[in-house]
Amino acid sequence: MRRKQTGFWLFILPALFAFVLVVLVPAVKGFYYSFTDWNGIGKNAVFVGISNYGKLLSDSRFWNSFLFTFVFAICSVICINAVGFGLAVLVTNKIKGANLARTVFFMPNLIGGILLGFTWQFIFVSIFEAIGKNTGMIWLQGWLSDQKTGFIGMLIVLTWQLAGYMMIIYIAQLESIPESYLEAAKIDGATAFQTFLKIKLPLVAPAFTIGLFLSISDSFKMFDQNLSLTAGGPANSTEMIALNIYNTAFKESKLGQAQAKAVVFLIVVVVISVTQLILSKRKEVEM
């Protein structure tokens, strides 16, 4: 028994060490800085109580980006999981080239967000523009120059990047459904659509718990794609919270204020994620 205990701690130590060093300590320190007026440069941070949190209430730019992030997260969670699940169903059918398709769909996930952002920026701003001009399709012109196209642009990029990853999760779950269930359904005379709705979907529910959890947190935290695609513009209308916090901290040199925003943001994301976990756990079906 004691040997088992030692082994447990021995194995968990490296991960625990890294977690404490790069997550826990900075988080606690950040929490402390949210009560100071630290500018991020000097060594002296004066304790100012909760005034940073007070200022948040009247910061309309922060609440605008909060709302924008919220709406964006809802849309992107739906898109990412719908597309990811769709792809998973597609490549688990026994069609030709399914393995190649899996690789191709997963590939965008291997590219970093900054690079993706700049690549798509070129597509939206230059290629769309050129096609629009030559074919007279006005809706292809002026992408990323207003909030609507900025929003759709970021949605496309994030979906394109994350759908492949969700696909892998759904594939794993779809393939673990025992053949006998599907056969039984067939013998009972269920159509393909009924099989999908009544058997596959409930049995994939545990994967949805994970998929939703990952995509919710990824959508809320989105930073690099936002920075490289629109940089929050025009007129800060596509600035998501993470970028807003970064700008406050490093462009305006108000690290204390930025930390207060980060703490509020953290609490909101935790509440949403945990609620989602509890809700979708209830929907899961045991196999």
Add this chain to the structure above:
Amino acid sequence: MKKKVVGCILTAMMITGMFTGCRNSGSQSGDGTNSGSGDQVVVDIFQNKNEISDALQAAIEQYESENPGVTIHLETVGGSDYASSLKAKMLGNDPVEIFTLGGPDDIASYQEYLEPLTGEEWVSHVTAGGCDNVTVDGQVYGMPIAVEGYGLIYNKKIFEAAGIDASTLTSYDAMDKAFADLQSQIDAGTLADQFPVLEAVEEYAAKESWIVGLHTNNVALSQEFGSAAKAFESQTVNYTYGDALKDLIDLETRYTSSRDNLSLLNSVDYATQVGGGLAIERVAVIQQGNWISPEISNVSEDLLQDLGILPIPLKGVVEDSIAVGVSNYWCVNSKSSEAEKTAAKAFLNWLYQSDEGKNIVINELSLIPAFDNYDGIEISDPLSAEVMRYMDAGKTIPWVFSGQPSGWDSNVAANVQAYLAGSMTWEQVIAQNKSDWEAMRQQ
């Protein structure tokens, strides 16, 4: 059994990976932590001008070969990432010895890291006002990197082909008329044979907050404040010349290819304006400065020779001048060891005051020095020569944006973007800019 073997190999790989990572980072910081110990003095330079980094590296190697006791490491991070990287550098265990700062606001923020340079020999040779932005209570804390100027850069060949004499364009109305004339010729297709991709007179990069919120905005603020130090002291901004600023922005956007829908300008960035605009002769005029020379010559060396600078007019106030100033200063870290500080100062002195260094500054780094003892060295870059022409004629307005509250330029740019998109009136832009300034000053 097979699984176990695979598991072992994977574990081994991961552990190796961990240690490899450590070793790499160890050796990187190792270079720095050695500094000061032994005979070798190591000086780290951290700067933000991408365009000079190669030439500066060459100059450093030359200096090192002449001074065997000194090793200099150069690191360059360009654009708006510099400010945040510098914060990380200074708070880390191995702060840099030489770094660059922008002006009064930076100087105040980094006060505890700044070595006074007042006693240095070069201080007496700085041109009038060159160090005003970095002088606090009589102490000089920075060495001007270069004088830079921006105005409306134009393509001489296109103007000649259109029969417009650019030397007469020294007022707002004259420029407005000439641009309208040129645009009508482009629309009529009479220039299409000579310049097949030419589609509009101008391009304006409204996406870039520094172009809108620092440079364009500065034209009006320079007349209100007069110097960056005054702007830095001011709790409020009046926008005395707010209407003239509107006229300037209208002039710069009225003849772009997006003139029917100005909101399209909000996705135009620096690269589209310079590399994808002026450099390929898609447009004839852009608001930029002499720092675009390397970028233009990358595309076409010939074109660079045909570029000139028109004034950036503030209607009814100053219509025949360009904006000239010092954007960045070399600073020395006061927390470094004495040996490192001495070596850092010696290097800066060599670079800007020795005959060898002067030659490098002008011909290799393509900078306009802010010193009065560079007689007899000709400036080869056409745009820098244009800036010199305006300076010699006294037709300049100062740069005051380094005295703005930090981050205010983003707000200004955002408001102007809203104006271009039609969601804010000009009166609202001015009112918002004013209240943002006051709010940022109070914090």
